[in-house]
Amino acid sequence: MRYPEKEKEILNIFVCLEVGAGASGAFVPDCPGCWVFARTKERALRKVKIATLEWFDWLKRHQESVINLGSKVNIEVAEMLKVNYNPAKAGKPEPLFWSEIRPVTKEEIKRTIRLLDYSRKDLLDLVSGLTEKQLRFKPPGEPRTIRNCLKHIAYVEPWYITRLNIELPEDHPRDVFELLNHTRELVVEALHNFPKEKMKGVFQPDKYKSPVCDLWTARKVLRRLVDHERLHTKYIQKLLKSFSAGDL
Numbered sequence: 001m002r003y004p005e006k007e008k009e010i011l012n013i014f015v016c017l018e019v020g021a022g023a024s025g026a027f028v029p030d031c032p033g034c035w036v037f038a039r040t041k042e043r044a045l046r047k048v049k050i051a052t053l054e055w056f057d058w059l060k061r062h063q064e065s066v067i068n069l070g071s072k073v074n075i076e077v078a079e080m081l082k083v084n085y086n087p088a089k090a091g092k093p094e095p096l097f098w099s100e101i102r103p104v105t106k107e108e109i110k111r112t113i114r115l116l117d118y119s120r121k122d123l124l125d126l127v128s129g130l131t132e133k134q135l136r137f138k139p140p141g142e143p144r145t146i147r148n149c150l151k152h153i154a155y156v157e158p159w160y161i162t163r164l165n166i167e168l169p170e171d172h173p174r175d176v177f178e179l180l181n182h183t184r185e186l187v188v189e190a191l192h193n194f195p196k197e198k199m200k201g202v203f204q205p206d207k208y209k210s211p212v213c214d215l216w217t218a219r220k221v222l223r224r225l226v227d228h229e230r231l232h233t234k235y236i237q238k239l240l241k242s243f244s245a246g247d248l
Contacts, residue, residue, distance in 0.1 A: 011067075012074050013028055013030070013031075013048075013049070013075050013076065014028070014029065015078060016028075016078060016081075017045075018083060018087040019081065020082070023086050024039070024040060024041040026045060026047070029100065032225075032226035032227065033226040034051050034055040036048045045075055052075075059118075079097050079099060083095065093210065095213050096215040099219075101202065105199075108219075112226060116188070116229070119226060119233065123229060126240070130146065135147040137242075137243045144235075147176055149236055153228065153229055154180045154184075155172075158186050161187055162205060163203065163216040164198045164205075166195065187225070199218050
């Protein structure tokens with residue numbers, strides 16, 4: 001991604017598209033946590049442009065110095081995969097894009113830790129102080145309660161690290177908020193001590209193998225760590241809006 005040097009220069013954003021049965025997904029490799037779904041690829045590209053602008057606003061809200069984009073963003077498709085499943089469905093395969101094969105740097109790992117701090121603050125600001133009724137809330141047609149979503153966030157984070165065949169402890173506390181804190185500490189420690197030999201190359205996990213798509217790189221793991229929490233934070237926001245609407 002190249003940042004504009006002049007006020008009128010357009011920022012070019014390169015996007016990866018996953019086009020499947022009934023939906024499309026789009027993410028921006030240079031903006032971890034910027035990931036959208038839509039029914040069509042055209043709609044996904046429109047949404048990802050908005051999401052990119054929101055991503056820079058997100059950094060700004062967390063006190064990062066960012067450029068003032070306005071609406072000067074040009075979306076370009078760098079990669080597109082056509083798949084035979086629904087990319088928007090929970091539990092879908094997680095394909096490996098060519099852009100995620102590049103080795104990562106120590107600075108990119110540090111940036112991931114920083115972005116994870118931002119996403120965790122957003123999540124805790126949202127769920128701290130919720131009642132048990134709210135934590136158990138699940139509208140008809142939705143896959144998870146808020147409590148189950150928090151557990152899912154907590155358990156999946158270390159799972160991503162293990163995709164690179166890095167061993168992590170598997171004994172976790174039962175309380176959901178202690179669990180969130182515990183697994184985040186495991187992940188951050190693993191990132192701080194990230195093995196040099198895992199910073200490049202493609203890996204197939206030895207444990208918890210997927211029968212569909214099981215190719216991982218450090219870059220893919222770093223992106224998915226941020227994507228996942230931000231995605232499920234938005235889901236919880238949606239549930240809380242439904243809960244408030246039901247109480248009116």
